[in-house]
Amino acid sequence: MIRPTIRQLEYIVTVADIGRIGAAAAKLNVSQPSLSAQLAEVEADLGVALFHRDRRGATPTNEGREIMRRARLILRDMADLRAAASGVSAFQGRLRLGVLPSISPYLLPNVVKRLHSDYQDLRLVVREESTRDLDEGLRSGRLDMIISTPEDHASGMATHLFKEHLWAALAQDDPLARSNKPIELSKLANRTFLTLGPQHRLSHIVAGLAGQVGGYLSDEYEGTSLDAIRAMAAAGVGVAILPEIYTKTEAQRGTDVRLRRIKVDRAFRNIALVEPHRSAASQKGTVLAQLLSDEAAKLLKQ
Template identity: 30%
Template sequence: MKITLRHLTYFDALCQHGHFGLAADAMHVSQPALSVAIKELEDIIGTDLIDRSQRPFLPTSHGREVLLTAKRVLAELDALERATGLQRGIEGPFDLGVIPTVAPYLLPIALELLQERLPKLEIRIREAQTEVLLTELEANQLDACVLATHSPDPNHREHILFRDHFVLALRSEQANALGLVDGKIELTDMAPLKLLLLSEGHCLREQAQDLCRFATQEVLNQIGSSSLQTLAGLATSGYGATLLPEIALDQSLLSGPLAILRLAEPEPDRVISLVSKRHNTAALDLSALSGVLADSGALCISKTRKSLAIRRRRTADLI
């Protein structure tokens, strides 16, 4: 005969109550059934586990060691049962990957909303470039990831969150010298500009290169930065121009010396999506999380557009 969870559960109950009758009541079994189970456990282990010479009944020295093990096993079983009963994506641990050109702008709003709407979800953030996140998603190290490029893997499912338009950022005097007009800038107008891009490996670099197909590779490769903040800082210093996604336009940029100019319609944009593995669809409910992320993106972009509109009105008043 082998030790079963029934043996450990009954033994734990007896040690808690110190009385066979009370322990049996707590386990909703008859006292003889509980007594038989305790005796079976003692026979399997080969020694007395309960000191029956006193009341209430207490575990023997050997019984105390068995009790510690029993409690650990029962606790781990309870944790396993709770984990398997969780609504994945709604509660419990969740590993979310986010690309660097989205994470610092979307997450402050998203995490606050998540605390309100999904308080039982224990979100764990992993910030890395697209290729790294997709590799970790495939290895089941991530539950989902927020990307700005289409995943080529047919086994991936994409939940579109929002569209993020690109704007051109450069010093106002440079924009004036080139005759660049907000909302009327064609891609061909960008050919003379020294465009500052992210370093190799960032999806935004590839997107910018696609947009700037009229510029020469020599101009596009003048510098490779690892962050949008660095690009904005270089543009502010007059070193060149850069393309920024709307979501990255914080108040410091909007109130600074940079000209933030919209491109002509249809404005180029990128699609921000929540990507997960298709075979996890039944076990992973992403509807609530994708809703929070979509709302967070909409709030962030709405705030940016309002600030840009106020900035344009102020500029018009000064002319």
């Protein structure tokens, strides 16, 4: 028998997720002594300690974190294999999807509705996190897939979804707000640029644009949401730089700011569906990427 077995991989991943052996045993419907014995057997087979155990629970060791990451990949592939063999859709069980907060509320609602309608056995868990946290989640196996900027996740396999341009949001009394036409980046020279915090890729793109024309990022305000930086722009604090899907779905509904597309080659970001690296996209990834791309195309045409 090949060890560790698939069942044993399920045991160690469940313990890692819950953090307590007793609670994990209850979830797995096995006794705590039996689960502890299985953990000890896996550690003996692999020759490493997987968990630090103390009164607070069980936390993975450094070696254990890498084992957990690989175990999650194996379990995912086994689920896909069983689905393919039985002719059942791979869209069942749980899918933990991480997504940038600057995308999730605008891109996902119709996609999630479609998934719930077409794949009723799928339990979709969505986590909105920063670029850095999404990368950690994908690497550790905490997240199955993420929607993010592909250049920030070199260890994953990216499927391109869409490219979105960046727009400037200006206070209504700003001299540049007199026109709705695309704006040359040079017109924003020496201005204060408002964007999300540095843990987001968007902030790095905006910093590059600001530096190109002698502008600067606000050192007094770092937005936690696109709505927040739009509100600050409306108050005249600076120029908010917003991604296109947000402007097409949210910002254009209000009259607090004037929106103008930035006319320069570097004023855009690419968005991709990123999975743990493998030889080919999973069935879930292929289907989900198509749904996301189709929805993005509809939004960007508005």
